[in-house]
Amino acid sequence: MRPPKRRRLYLVLACGLCFSAAVALGLAAFSSSLTYFLSPRQLVAKPPPTGQSFRLGGIVQVGSVSTTLSGTTPTTHFAVTDGQAAVNVIYTGVLPDLFREGQGVVAIGSMGPGGVFVADEVLAKHGAAYMPKDVEQALKEAGKWNPKFGPPPAASTWNTMQVKAGS
Amino acid sequence: MNEDVLPAGRPARAGGWLHYLANPARFMRVAVPTLPWLSGAALLLCVAGIIWGYQFAPADWQQGDAARIMYVHVPAAWVAMAGYAALAVCSLFSLVWRHPLADIAAEEIGPVGAGFTALCLISGSLWGRPMWGAYWVWDARLTSVLILFFLYLGHIALIRAFDNKSHGYRAAAILALAGAVNLPIIVYSVQWWNTLHQGNTISFTGGSKIYITMLYPLLISTLGFYLAFIAMVVARICAAICERKTASALLAAAEERA
């Protein structure tokens, strides 16, 4: 490598290092606004003012869902939890297909009276685990996993598991 | 490989093959005979992966058939990021070693990479509507991939924006290298911040959170997309080299007549 090339290489590396450091510091500084949603714990620790719109994310608490129909639009009460805190949510409208107990959701809305989160929109946040229905059934029957209570067990225990055909 | 067409000075040290191939004439000698095989393999694997994913892969326990979009969305996303990494490497070679082929490669990678990024965004938003309930959300993963798309577009425009081509190459190379900080942000966005986008399924260190009958079509289609990207870029680089040779031959002929 001849000197000018080596000099240019060091110059590019130095610029890259400085630029990456600047971006990293910028991201760290704006980390809170890059977060798409608040968890119930964050909400309890630092509640936003009533009426301010924000996003609340967590797991739909098992046994907390109740739906009432007024006319054709359903109104759903449920609680969103992160295992440490829970927030009650009320939503009027049709929920996404994936909505169920134990499902990750992000609700967009604001705090209403009585500490209830009034959602204008509910989005489903699905997990990163992909498996056919019969594998899930087999895990359930073996008592290794219930989707209501969190993500599946360590991937290596099921990603090549043998399943009876047609079960 | 024909030894007689290869001139002296074969790569001696590790990594030397990049320098070795950086000569356009040598690149053509290697690329032109490889291209039919590359394109054939890409076509075969893409067709196999797409048909397998669309028709024969099992439906997901939670997402049902909509999870089939994974077999085009995930490979497109990986190729989009790998393409940008290749663009950054070419830019480094262009800035530091002034390899002429690196400039041509950077110019030709841009549009193909932008196409794969667009495919990733389109298929992702068609996945988001039935599963999340929204075509688009401004979470860190989606936003950083959109930024990747705009970086590609900026690079495409910048590298062609100057009358003096070498100015365009320098400016675009700096843009590509600066934009490379976006790549780790895309990969780790789902870990660093709360996002609506799910976490990474495939992991090289731990077990991948995907059942084996869904993993195979994903790998086939990923390999197919990668080969398709490489074949398109290599064909475009060869075309660009030929176009340049044609232009300079025509210019020389015109000067001779004058």
Next chain:
Amino acid sequence: MNPWPFINGAYGAAVLFLAGAGWLSLARYRRARRRLAAVEKR
């Protein structure tokens, strides 16, 4: 919600893009090689 229109859309976009971009690249490659061969023969 029926997911098939979305699946078909995503796969349609993928097939259209791969076929279109592949065909354009190949056409440009062939044209460039043909033109160069014609110029070099003169």
